[in-house]
Amino acid sequence: MVNSSQVSHFTLGAYYDTGPLKWLYFVIILSVYILIVLSNLLLIIVICLNRTLHEPMYIFLCSLFMNELFGSTALFPMLLWEIIQDVHIITAFFCFLQIFLVHSYVSIQFVILAVISYDRYLAICHPLQYPTRMNTKKVLFLLFFPWFYAFAIVLVVVLLTSLLQLCEHSIVKVYCNNYSVVKLSCSDTSINNIYGLCVTFLTVVGPLVVMISTYVCILKVCFRGSKHTRHKALSTCAPHLASFLNFSFGVFFEVLGSRFSLQNLHSMVALVLSLYFLVVQPLFNPLIYGFKLTKVRELCKNMLHSAISH
Template sequence: MMNSSEVSYFTLGAYFDTGPLRWLYFVLILSVYVLILLSNLLLIVVICLNRTLHEPMYIFLCSLFMNDLFGSTVLFPLLLFQIPQDVHTITTSFCFLQIFLVYSYVAIEFMTLAGISYDRYLAICFPLQYSARMNTNKVFFLTGFSWLYAFAVMLSLVLLTTPLKFCGNIISKVYCNNYSVVKLSCSDTSVNNIYALMITVVLVFGPLIFIVATYIRILKVCFKGSKQTRQKALSTCGPHLASIVNFSFGVFFEVLGSRFDLRNVHSVIRVILSLYFLAVQPLFNPLIYGLNLTKVRVLCKNLLRSAVRSQ
């Protein structure tokens, strides 16, 4: 990796001594990962196989569930390998790859949530024009753009980090974080910091501001509308708002842990908070959408019943 070849690996210093509880943690993490895989895959299959769900909102949700699978797979296999082996090092190449994948996951999640808010805005504020202004081709374009744009931007971020010369190799995380890696550099990192700030504004605060703006308009329409309109808006927008708040808090915890000294906080709590957006969001989304959206819930039950009867 050019100049960074002087450091061949990084040590993930946030791991704590699990001792005899090592295998218990392994089983717990494995159980969570399996639950994430099964729940997200179930909803992806339900949406793909049922033509009644081939609507803009459900296509956005399918992209969201696919991204949650993607994000959790970036984290959990590494944890499942390192905890029982008691190995807490990672090669520089894999570290940069993990940075690219984790940051891409975050960007795609925010842009997909913004896409869902735009869809709900059109459905509630312009119901008569909805079919003309939002169709499957537009959804596929928006979701495809979100994924490709996130990958392109994060690839640029990693390409700015790889040439740096590092004077240390201990990262206070259980996974690679770009800010933590850049802090280890002896090189001039002003360009890296400016670019990272630009990415944060465009791919985090940009979607969040857009989501807030759309929901202000949605709330105005709901307050002026009938009780039925408010109930419909609550049933479709409630899970989405819960997902936004949950993910935003998770990313906030991650930024807080990276930027500030939290050594006074217990190591277990620090690790849990840093993993929140990667571990909880992929489990939270299928549960909140699967339980609250009636059409999805009914189709999931029918699919599971058919699977049980066939066996």
């Protein structure tokens, strides 16, 4: 048994020997990464440069797109590097860094989506009080809170894991996540498990309760209002709800795959599902917000048209 702080490396055991096809996979994954970066950057630039979008909802969306870039950077550079290597080894430092980045991304994502639902609740259910209840001070707090909160709780997760004594060094993943390292431990992991459950409750269940309660109130207002009110409210809220369900789907399968042996699933299917929340979500959000929110869609068209014409 060795303390994890003394471990020099971990072996990522879920990679396949792709032979000459590794360059094809490299190009495909690099293309996906570039698409994620460009699509999220485009929406961030559109929101930052257009004063008509300097409203709380779009400011929170900008934070969401920044988190997509953050989460993608936690996976893709290391994934691309591992694909072109013959030996799939990651140093202990980069493994724990990846754990911190990936888990922070998940926590930030859930909290920001809850913040957006709360903002829509105030805008739709309390429109007259919205300017005072969603003032500049509160916007700044809700903008930075998800990031500070996630970094603080995930840092403790990583520190607790780094203190464990390990029996093995092989992780059956293509990237490092916390539970995969915890499973390698020979020492008592009860503190890690208890703290992990608390973090899961605060990060997933808490935002879920906020979203359910806010959307119940929003639906009540929609059904009591006119057809125009219903259409406007639902068209605004639909992207947020779709984003939350898509992300929850990906995280659910990642947690399920990490904690239970999914023997009935083909290994390639299990691998794809484990990457879903880190690959599909950063592509999904720019697509759904870009198409569904009229203001964003029109401004993106105008910016792209101006860039092409010049």
